Amino acid sequence: MPEEKIYDCIIIGAGPGGLQAAIYLGRYNRDVILLDRGGGRTRHARHIENFLTQKAISGKEIIEIGIEQAKNFNVKIENATVTKVLKNEFFEVYAGEKKYLSKFVIVSSGVYDNLPDIENLHKFLGISLFTCIDCDGYKTTNKKLIIIGNSLKTVHLAFAMKEMFTKDITLVLYMDKVPDEYKEELREENIPLIIGRPVRIIGDEKMDALELKDGQRIECEVVMSHFGYKLNDAFLSKLDLKRDNNGFKFIVAHNYESSLSGLYIVGPLNQGNDQVVIAAGEGAVAAIDIKKRLLNP
Numbered sequence: 001m002p003e004e005k006i007y008d009c010i011i012i013g014a015g016p017g018g019l020q021a022a023i024y025l026g027r028y029n030r031d032v033i034l035l036d037r038g039g040g041r042t043r044h045a046r047h048i049e050n051f052l053t054q055k056a057i058s059g060k061e062i063i064e065i066g067i068e069q070a071k072n073f074n075v076k077i078e079n080a081t082v083t084k085v086l087k088n089e090f091f092e093v094y095a096g097e098k099k100y101l102s103k104f105v106i107v108s109s110g111v112y113d114n115l116p117d118i119e120n121l122h123k124f125l126g127i128s129l130f131t132c133i134d135c136d137g138y139k140t141t142n143k144k145l146i147i148i149g150n151s152l153k154t155v156h157l158a159f160a161m162k163e164m165f166t167k168d169i170t171l172v173l174y175m176d177k178v179p180d181e182y183k184e185e186l187r188e189e190n191i192p193l194i195i196g197r198p199v200r201i202i203g204d205e206k207m208d209a210l211e212l213k214d215g216q217r218i219e220c221e222v223v224m225s226h227f228g229y230k231l232n233d234a235f236l237s238k239l240d241l242k243r244d245n246n247g248f249k250f251i252v253a254h255n256y257e258s259s260l261s262g263l264y265i266v267g268p269l270n271q272g273n274d275q276v277v278i279a280a281g282e283g284a285v286a287a288i289d290i291k292k293r294l295l296n297p
């Protein structure tokens, strides 16, 4: 049965972006509902060390505390998977059998990593297998590192990692052809290049080696996986929102409003960086903007 209640704002996704927006709008005593399907990327981050005032905190803790905080300010939180968003007189947000109406929407549904099919990968994910230089590059400092990836951007990542974190790098690429100039530069930088396909991480408590399909084992303490990510955006497909030149990330204005008036997009779905503190900051900016527009329709 459709709900005819009209919320001031519907927030999609309880990551740092959505929760920060929820806390602000809740503290303005606005009528807000946050819809979240559970799981989420921040929960994979086991030791976040770059968030102000937190020497180390897990992503799970950030989310659980954030949900408590938002509830304390009367934000309604429902477990629901959003399947479609439309805009008519109001925004219509569909989840299962339900339809929710609102004046504004904040999309903060995040992204999901393209992870290669490697045995034991999830056992080490976030501990000694990382996906993001800004998040976890530091944790590879002076360690024996293997970087795996499938594009020439991974070669640039290897140079950056060597400059900042560790000299002991092996690069494993899932590519048939690597241009000679890249091979030459890797030789100059003393970074061995292997063209191959990892199949298994070997190690109990700690990582010992990466095994390739041809049986080769490369010793390592840490792995950086570099295969990009996809957006959790299927439910926006009816809205024809503007994206960047690659047709990938959503274009937003300084207030994080998308090309559709009233619909805001925060976190790594837009062209900004993929960090907890940034998603949270963007959520706050969007919420403050929505507060002003609710006061002056």
Ligand SMILES: Cc1cc2nc3c(=O)[nH]c(=O)nc-3n(C[C@H](O)[C@H](O)[C@H](O)COP(=O)(O)OP(=O)(O)OC[C@H]3O[C@@H](n4cnc5c(N)ncnc54)[C@H](O)[C@@H]3O)c2cc1C
Binding pocket: 012, 013, 014, 015, 016, 017, 018, 035, 036, 037, 038, 039, 040, 041, 042, 043, 044, 045, 046, 047, 048, 049, 050, 059, 080, 081, 082, 083, 108, 109, 110, 111, 113, 125, 126, 130, 131, 132, 134, 135, 136, 232, 235, 266, 267, 268, 269, 274, 275, 276, 277, 279
């Ligand atoms: C292993 C790992 C380590 C990381 N370490 C750090 C770090 O040290 N420091 C740092 O700043 N950042 C780190 N990050 C990045 C950080 O997690 C992201 O910046 C953050 O996830 C962005 O937050 P978000 O609000 O966009 O979304 P997310 O945390 O991705 O949350 C999105 C939420 O939306 C929900 N959702 C998605 N689709 C739907 C739908 N259709 N309907 C309803 N709900 C939906 C998801 O279930 C999820 O709960 C790390 C990420 C990973 C994977």
